[in-house]
Amino acid sequence: MTQQTPAVLVRGVRKQYSDEVAIGPLDLSIPGGGITALVGPNGAGKSTLLTMMGRLLGMDDGTIEVAGFDVARTKSKDLAKVVSVLRQENHFVTRLTVRQLVGFGRFPHSRGRLTTADEEIVSRAIDFLELGELEGRYLDELSGGQRQRAYVAMVLAQDTEVVLLDEPLNNLDMKHSVQMMKHLHRAAEVLGRTIVIVLHDINFAGHYADRICAMKNGTVIEFGTPAEIMTDEVLSRVFDTEVRVIEGPAGPLAVYY
Structure with a gap:
């Protein structure tokens, strides 16, 4: 059986801002289809990784392929037809x-x-x-x-096959955040898009995402299904605070104080 090419493949990617601040090295393989949520505390590197995927920010080392195209080497007019x-x-x-x-x-x-x-x-x-x-x-x-x-x-x-969204729920209230996530879920399901999204609310990620990539200190520390990531141990470790996951009416909910 032929293995499907990942929609996004990140290998050994690093971005150095200063002697004290760096992202990576990062390795990540995102399958095609569905929603992959990038979560983690402020400064974890979520938006940096997303913008490097879209070639809006250069990387110092490593390679990123989107829909099989090397983002650093592909012509802009061609890359814009596979990733937005x-x-x-x-x-x-x-x-x-x-x-x-x-x-x-x-x-x-x-x-x-x-x-x-x-x-x-x-x-x-x-x-x-x-x-x-x-x-x-x-x-x-x-x-x-x-x-x-x-x-x-x-x-x-x-x-485009791949859609990258950096905190699209920013400045939206609860009602409009729910509506937006429903639209994105439908876009992934009906239109067949691969959506990679930076989210701050772990419960939105747990409810709407197909996969969650948890980042901390510029590295990927966990990647899996919501069921695998939405646990007391994983979330407490990712966010450096006590998190309890309870079973809500529509699935697991993270509770923190």
């Missing part, structure tokens, strides 16, 4: 409508000249995130949750 990235900082100085923003996701394919096929993909992404009634509205007229959905629609419109 949404960072925390989404600041567009130009006033844009939702549809115009989502249309930017087609740039790697259309180079700015949207075809009929591109417009159809944009419409599907807008409908998938339930933004149809808002597509003509400007971003500065939207709530934080609506605006975040528009950015996610943009990366889905890029139509």
Whole structure:
């Protein structure tokens, strides 16, 4: 039986910021499909790893392959067709409508000249995130949750196998965080995307992710299913505080004080 190529393969990756601060060496193999959540305390290296996966940050050593492409050697126009990235900082100085923003996701394919096929993909992404009634509205007229959905629609419109999301729940309240995770879970399941996401809330990771990568001090210390990671021992060790995992109505819940 032929072994499937990982969607993301990280081998010996290291990023040195100073004599005291470094990330790695990191080794990680993320299978295709589903949601993989990167969790861990502040400064663990989650966002750094994610941005290196998307080649928004260079690495000092090692290699990263996404969908079989070496991110350090692949041409940007080719890499943009297999991996899309949404960072925390989404600041567009130009006033844009939702549809115009989502249309930017087609740039790697259309180079700015949207075809009929591109417009159809944009419409599907807008409908998938339930933004149809808002597509003509400007971003500065939207709530934080609506605006975040528009950015996610943009990366889905890029139509890549791998989607990298850096804390997409940032600044969202509980209701909109739940809605966002449901949209992402559906994107992984229905659209067949491999989603790698940085999350701060371990319970969102435990409920919605297919795999959890726990990081600490710039290294990967645990990688497995939610059932394997959501234990008292593992979470207490990862977060350096006492964590108790209880069985909630929809699965395990981490409780900490």
